[in-house]
Amino acid sequence: xxxxxxxxxxxxxxxxxxxxxxxxxxxxxxxxxxxxxxxxxxxxxxxxxxxxxxxxxxxxxxxxxxxxxxxxxxxxxxxxxxxxxxxxxxxxxxxxxxxxxxxxxxxxxxxxxxxxxxxxxxxxxxxxxxxxxxxxxxxxxxxxxxxxxxxxxxxxxxxxxxxxxxxxxxxxxxxxxxxxxxxxxxxxxxxxxxxxxxxxxxxxxxxxxxxxxxxxxxxxxxxxx
Amino acid sequence: xxxxxxxxxxxxxxxxxxxxxxxxxxxxxxxxxxxxxxxxxxxxxxxxxxxxxxxxxxxxxxxxxxxxxxxxxxxxxxxxxxxxxxxxxxxxxxxxxxxxxxxxxxxxxxxxxxxxxxxxxxxxxxxxxxxxxxxxxxxxxxxxxxxxxxxxxxxxxxxxxxxxxxxxxxxxxxxxxxxxxxxxxxxxxxxxxxxxxxxxxxxxxxxxxxxxxxxxxxxxxxxxx
DNA sequence: ACAAAAGTGTTAAGAATACACCCATGT
DNA sequence: ACATGGGTGTATTCTTAACACTTTTGT
Numbered sequence: 001x002x003x004x005x006x007x008x009x010x011x012x013x014x015x016x017x018x019x020x021x022x023x024x025x026x027x028x029x030x031x032x033x034x035x036x037x038x039x040x041x042x043x044x045x046x047x048x049x050x051x052x053x054x055x056x057x058x059x060x061x062x063x064x065x066x067x068x069x070x071x072x073x074x075x076x077x078x079x080x081x082x083x084x085x086x087x088x089x090x091x092x093x094x095x096x097x098x099x100x101x102x103x104x105x106x107x108x109x110x111x112x113x114x115x116x117x118x119x120x121x122x123x124x125x126x127x128x129x130x131x132x133x134x135x136x137x138x139x140x141x142x143x144x145x146x147x148x149x150x151x152x153x154x155x156x157x158x159x160x161x162x163x164x165x166x167x168x169x170x171x172x173x174x175x176x177x178x179x180x181x182x183x184x185x186x187x188x189x190x191x192x193x194x195x196x197x198x199x200x201x202x203x204x205x206x207x208x209x210x211x212x213x214x215x216x217x218x219x220x221x222x223x224x225x
Numbered sequence: 226x227x228x229x230x231x232x233x234x235x236x237x238x239x240x241x242x243x244x245x246x247x248x249x250x251x252x253x254x255x256x257x258x259x260x261x262x263x264x265x266x267x268x269x270x271x272x273x274x275x276x277x278x279x280x281x282x283x284x285x286x287x288x289x290x291x292x293x294x295x296x297x298x299x300x301x302x303x304x305x306x307x308x309x310x311x312x313x314x315x316x317x318x319x320x321x322x323x324x325x326x327x328x329x330x331x332x333x334x335x336x337x338x339x340x341x342x343x344x345x346x347x348x349x350x351x352x353x354x355x356x357x358x359x360x361x362x363x364x365x366x367x368x369x370x371x372x373x374x375x376x377x378x379x380x381x382x383x384x385x386x387x388x389x390x391x392x393x394x395x396x397x398x399x400x401x402x403x404x405x406x407x408x409x410x411x412x413x414x415x416x417x418x419x420x421x422x423x424x425x426x427x428x429x430x431x432x433x434x435x436x437x438x439x440x441x442x443x444x445x446x447x448x449x450x
Numbered sequence: 451a452c453a454a455a456a457g458t459g460t461t462a463a464g465a466a467t468a469c470a471c472c473c474a475t476g477t
Numbered sequence: 478a479c480a481t482g483g484g485t486g487t488a489t490t491c492t493t494a495a496c497a498c499t500t501t502t503g504t
Contacts (some may be wrong), residue, residue, distance in 0.1 A: 008236045009275045011319060050234040050317045053308040081306045081321050083278040092275045094236060094321070096306050180458070181494065204455040205501035405485070406467065429482040430474035
């Protein structure tokens with residue numbers, strides 16, 4: 001096929017899609033319909049063929065296998081490439097993994113969809129391949145991105161309260177933060193600005209609504225943490 | 226070749242090999258002997274075939290095309306994977322890039338070697354493909370690794386003076402550091418320990434020789450910078 | 451009036467920065 | 478004696494961390 005009898009490895013793309021659901025960091029999984037690992041949950045992934053970029057493959061796979069509208073992902077980032085010699089029964093494969101972040105990601109049912117579902121990171125089912133390790137890696141990357149970039153914006157609506165923002169940080173960092181110190185830090189980072197709107201959602205004082213100054217990934221001048 | 230007529234993209238591995246030469250961060254380049262970019266300098270790279278891990282391909286390519294003994298690399302790290310649709314004249318390719326660090330890396334001449342040479346980062350020749358951008362990316366990664374890991378060990382001998390250590394930091398961070406603050410910081414980081422040896426190399430007070438506490442990559446408890 | 455979440459300031463400890471002189475050696 | 482790089486301490490500023498009460502609303 002290629003010159004000199006060169007045969008490339010199989011190339012696959014696996015995707016770690018995160019969103020916050022009810023204040024918990026959650027990841028998108030599908031249930032495998034075929035061997036290997038039939039009936040076991042796995043990250044949505046698939047082949048990447050010649051002529052298709054890995055990012056395009058990511059989008060196609062998410063749309064067809066998981067029913068996710070990729071235009072709703074506010075941030076995507078390549079994580080790592082794994083060699084899978086002698087692990088994947090289909091032979092030598094290289095898998096490129098991507099992370100995607102969004103807010104209110106909906107799963108659209110279709111014929112090609114393979115039982116997609118979001119699971120809390122704290123409550124994952126048994127996973128195929130080494131996908132558990134890949135999710136752990138993605139989570140660590142997300143944690144560190146949070147501390148030196150404005151990446152949180154991708155997990156929130158355009159308008160949000162500082163409490164909602166803090167909840168997202170806490171869900172990802174897996175620890176409680178001090179409310180006063182958190183607000184002080186966020187405001188000095190120049191990450192957000194006050195809109196003069198309020199959110200009234202219960203029997204308590206209404207909360208100020210904020211917006212992000214940027215809706216694109218940037219490095220922060222100082223660390224958050 | 227594969228089931229369902231699946232044709233994978235070409236997979237290549239490109240390598241950014243750094244070492245410090247005369248106090249300057251330097252990168253390994255080869256001169257391309259064939260089109261495309263014949264006669265132009267490039268990162269040493271090549272095909273990765275089915276059955277060969279990308280790391281194995283890295284080693285093979287460095288040995289054959291650049292005459293580098295890969296066992297002398299004290300640290301290797303995968304950087305990123307680039308899609309090269311419509312950029313590489315050979316068709317759609319995916320390139321996985323690795324960074325390698327060492328000290329006193331020698332180039333061994335052989336028949337297969339393609340004019341390998343180390344160039345100072347501050348004085349690079351014209352480069353093929355987007356290899357300039359890849360080197361920039363690697364340099365940034367190295368800078369940030371330096372601040373939160375013990376990665377410097379890979380660029381120094383086992384025994385070294387604090388001035389040599391500082392010189393390496395300065396070469397990579399591209400800025401001068403305060404000698405007293407640097408030493409204070411390094412010692413509190415618990416990165417190195419004093420051997421009771423001295424290095425006498427000129428008409429001045431002999432310098433204490435230090436060793437790293439660990440010769441494997443670790444995260445630091447606090448940031449260096 | 452009570453419940454529930456929003457909002458707000460001060461103090462203490464630790465980390466980062468700025469800065470200048472003496473020391474040990476070879477020639 | 479002098480030239481060369483090695484080695485050392487303090488004061489200031491900034492950052493982080495710890496900590497509890499008042500405000501605004503709905504019921």
